Amino acid sequence: MGMFLAMSGVIGKSTKEVIQALQDYTKFKKGTMEEAAVVNETFDLCVVGGNDKNTTVVYPDDFFEWDEASEYLSKVLNTSVFSFHIHDSDLWMYIFYNCGNVEDKFNPIPNYWEELSQTEIEEWRGKPEIICNFIQGVLLKDIENYYKVWDEDDFNEEKAYEEDEFGFGEDWQVVDFMDKLNIIYPFDKENGFPIGKTYKFTIQD
Incomplete structure (x- = not known):
């Protein structure tokens, strides 16, 4: 099995604001969000970290409502939020919300799950000017x-930008794309330790 990863990139909000909104979300979903120390791996924890501009939420690997959570954060915080996803190490993609509305979507392999119409493919092509x-x-x-x-020819060393x-x-x-947006990936590059606060994060199905 490949890598699965889900994140929210919250624009213009502090970690404190995002944590409060996430706590409200878990209450709304009859779940829990409790601060927890890292023991071994962080796959079962929610990590919240940020810089002076934006905040990133990395969801635990058993949480599947990352789009819903990103939409919620965008709406209640009245801001823009990316819902980022890595699927089975095959691709990365995003849905971009502003104030709870979908404004843009990107998937570099739009036919990954099924054959789409040309109109549907265009919907996933992404519009950087919107961002x-x-x-x-x-x-x-x-x-x-x-x-x-x-x-198939893209699985090589060609990069979008030389510094990537x-x-x-x-x-x-x-992660390179996020870096261009000043959205951090909240883990230390050297030791993989989370940069930010970690939480046990659950919601009811």
Whole structure:
């Protein structure tokens, strides 16, 4: 089994604001969110970390409502939120919300689950100019190269930008994309330890 990862990239909000909104979300879903120490792996924990501009939420691996949670955060915090997802190490994708509304979607392999119509493929192509319109300081020239449909020839070392760590066809390219948006991946590169607060995070089905 490959890598599965789900994250919310919350624009313009502090970790304190996001944590409070997540706690309200878990109460609404009749769940729990309790601070917990890291013992071994963090796959079963929710990690919340950020910088002076944005906040990232990494959800535990048994949580599957990342789009719903991202939409909720966007609506209650009145801001823009990315719902990022790595699926089985095969691709990365996002749904972009603003104030609870879907404004953009991107998937480099739009036919991954099923054959889509051309209209549906276009819906997943992504529009970087929309992202630039909603997020202050993000320039089109810094993100537009990521918006490419992958094919078999893309599983090589070609990168969207020279300074990137990961290339087309690599699921972790999402981290390079996030970096261009000033959204951190809240784990230390050297030891993999979470940067931020960690929580036991559950909701009722």
